[in-house]
Amino acid sequence: MMMKRLLLAPALLVATAFPAMAEKLSLDALSTYLNAMKTVKSEFTQISDDGSVQTGNLYIKRPGRMRFEYNPPEKALVLTSGNTVAIFDGRSNQPPETYPLQRTPLSIILAKNVDLQRANMVVGHDYDGTATIVTAQDPEHPEYGNIQLKFTADPVELRQWIINDGNGSRTTVILGETERDLALKNSIFNIELLLKRNN
Numbered sequence: 001m002m003m004k005r006l007l008l009a010p011a012l013l014v015a016t017a018f019p020a021m022a023e024k025l026s027l028d029a030l031s032t033y034l035n036a037m038k039t040v041k042s043e044f045t046q047i048s049d050d051g052s053v054q055t056g057n058l059y060i061k062r063p064g065r066m067r068f069e070y071n072p073p074e075k076a077l078v079l080t081s082g083n084t085v086a087i088f089d090g091r092s093n094q095p096p097e098t099y100p101l102q103r104t105p106l107s108i109i110l111a112k113n114v115d116l117q118r119a120n121m122v123v124g125h126d127y128d129g130t131a132t133i134v135t136a137q138d139p140e141h142p143e144y145g146n147i148q149l150k151f152t153a154d155p156v157e158l159r160q161w162i163i164n165d166g167n168g169s170r171t172t173v174i175l176g177e178t179e180r181d182l183a184l185k186n187s188i189f190n191i192e193l194l195l196k197r198n199n
Contacts, residue, residue: 023127024125024126024127024132025132025151025153025156027116027117027122027125027134028116028117029156030116030132030134030149030151030156031114031115031116031117033151033156034109034114034116035113035114037060037062037180038061038062038180038181039059039060039061039062039180039181039182039183039184040058040059040060040178040179040180040182041057041058041059041060041178041179041180041182041184042057042058042175042176042177042178042179043055043056043057043058043175043176043177043178044056044057044058044068044173044174044175044176045173045174045176046171046172046173046174047171047172047173047174048169048171049169049170049171054070054071054074054076055070055071056068056069056070056071056074057069057071059184059188059189060110061184061186061189062110062112063110063111063112064080064081064082064083064101064110064112065080065081065110065186065189066078066079066080066081066106066110066189067079067080067188067189075089075090075091076088076089076090077090077194079189079190079191079194080101080106080110080189081186081189081190081191082191083100083101083102084098084099084100084101084191085098085099085100085101085104085106086098086191086194088194088198095195096191096195098191102138102141103141103144104144104145105136105137105138105144105145105146105147105163107138108121108136108137108138108147109147116134116136118139119139120137120139121136121137121138121139122134122135122136123135123136123137123146124148130152131150131151131152131153131159132150132151132152132153133148133149133150133151134148134149134151135147135148135149136149143166144165144166145163145164145165145166146163146164147161147162147163147164148161148162148163148164149161150162157178158175159174159175160172160173160174160175161173
């Protein structure tokens, strides 16, 4: 079950220069922020609903590519590319578990054009006094769960997200140091290439 939760941990991060605001950020501004992401690297801490904690590094290359490298003792690697999410378990000799990207909340963020104003996509848009919180889902398949994104301002930055999957599990991801606009090779996201290396 923990392996399945790993693929549901999308990660968006990046700071950009938005003016300081003492109120919630608009969906239009947040869509613009997400669409401005090209390549990103960030440290992250993941907390599963059973209380277990994993850490690692996340890489994003939009659209459609993401890589989660988990630190020891965890031996997991999650790759997203070619409309597929693959979970490699280093403790197993079995092939990776694979899922269609469209069946996870990752698809909302990795889309070529993120549009949070799309009808029925955003089911929550709040401000808690320090951050804007947006809860989004696939409007055509709400049964796949949702992702709750927490943005701070000055500058705008995604600080954490919570995945509520279709099975009732809840996973929190907290972002650490981030870098953007890096030169990331497509090969580090390539599922087929990693399968060949492991054979």
